[in-house]
Amino acid sequence: MTSANGNQQDGVDIGGARPADLSLPGALDGLRVLEICDEKGQFCGKLMADNGADLIKIEPPGGEACRSFGPYMDDIPHRERSLSFWHYNTSKRGITLNLETPQGQDILKQLAASADIVLESRKPGYLESLGLGYAALSADNPGLIMCSLTPYGQTGPWRDYVSSDITQMAGGGQMASSGYDEIDVPDPPPIAPGGGNSWHIGAHYAYIGLMAALYYRFLTGEGQYIDASVHEACALTTEGAIAIYLSTGDVVQRHTGRHAAPDMSPAIQFPTGDGGWLNTTRSGTNLTPARLKLLAEWFDQSGMAEDLTDERYQDPEVIAAENDHIVSVMKNFFMNSTLMDSFHGGQQRDFPWGAIRSMDEIVGDDHLTDREFFKEVEHPELGRTFTYPGPAMLLNGSPWRISRRAPLIGEHNSEILQGELGLTNSQMLLLAEGGVI
Secondary structure (H helix, E strand, O other), X not given: XXXXXXXXXXXEEOOOOOOOOOOOOOOOOOOEEEEEOOOOOHHHHHHHHOOOOEEEEEEOOOOOHHHHOOOEHHHOOOOOOEHHHHHHOOXXXXXXXXXXXXXXXXXXXXXXXXXXXXXXXXXXXXXXXXOXXXXXXOOOOOOOEEEEEEOOOOOOOOOOOOOOHHHHHHHXXXXXXXXXXXXXXXXXXXXXXXXXXXXXXXXXXXXXXXXXXXXXXXXXXXXXXXXXXXXXXXXXXXXXXXXXXXXXXXXXEEEOOEEEEOOOOOOOEXXXXXXXXXXXXXXXXXXXXXXXXXHHHHHHOOOOOOOOOOHHXXXXXXXXXXXXXXXXXXXXXXXXXXXHHHHHHHHHOOOOOEEXXXXXXXXXXHHHHHOOXXXXXXXXXXXXXXXXXXXXXXXXXXXXXXXXXXXXXXXXXXXXXXXXXXXXXXXXXXXXXXXXX
């Protein structure tokens, strides 16, 4: 075993934060995935494509509507310049196909015959109405796995309801737990926790379901159909809100900048002297005598411990009774310190504190840079390279990679339809003239 900074532990090479060997295949290398998705499912496809799957994104002629989501590169609106589309569709190949035509339906069936996974996010029953449901696509491919990711699933009274990201955040319970205290904002409204969160939640659970189905197929040789619901995925990830209600009947309340809870919890975010904000994770209420002593000694180095070094604070009952005073001492210390000094000082003393940072601070983060989180991706048609966010984990045996930028509209029509399915130039011309591709 080496030190914590080494790469050996109990005789096993644990890799560490070092450049991946991109000559190795990705974890899903050799897997063929067909993706028929808009904004609801494209992140699930990205997760597979960046892990090595050969993912073919099938768009209607003219491209998916989410190509029109801004912002745009250089602020020039164009369906090939959507930064949102770029991010969610890396490592994919792309074709255009009108599935409402007999020729388009036949091509999809040919592609599905050799595919491992079909991922789709169209309206419930839409593909089935075209003769492209799971039964039809798996007829000659019993190992096929198909996942339909829809707002409310394939069944139930809400099955055909339309939704958006914000309505999913509202209906799933997230917004009810996000907002301000009454003390900060009278009669505070619920607040959306961020853009695209519901699509990320749904896509993550669809990805988990697909990986479980792949393992089941590995054991049995059988494929299966997965009915994934964004609404149910959101309802599953309200942290403790549902569990608390089911077990106690209590409804959690919104609290400014901290976890929702049935009771009124004390503030955990404090401004610092340089204009920053520090999140202290309720350290004002869960301090043990030993941990408060650590804080008092630290504060005392700057002459700002006040009376916290007194032995009476080694009594838990005193700590509880003097909570407001302890918090006021903390506030004063942070206002006479910088954000980074407070953040790092707390971490050095084993307090799980964190700095609240802006995007420009995250992009320049030395920790992410050290772990080579940010990746440069070439856009050869523009003659430029752009920086993309990278993976959430480092796999030392099957590296994650962005193998290519998002596909242009119909970029791989010829490569796939001619190179793989054997269509001729004249057939391609007829398909284009007929609005099939």
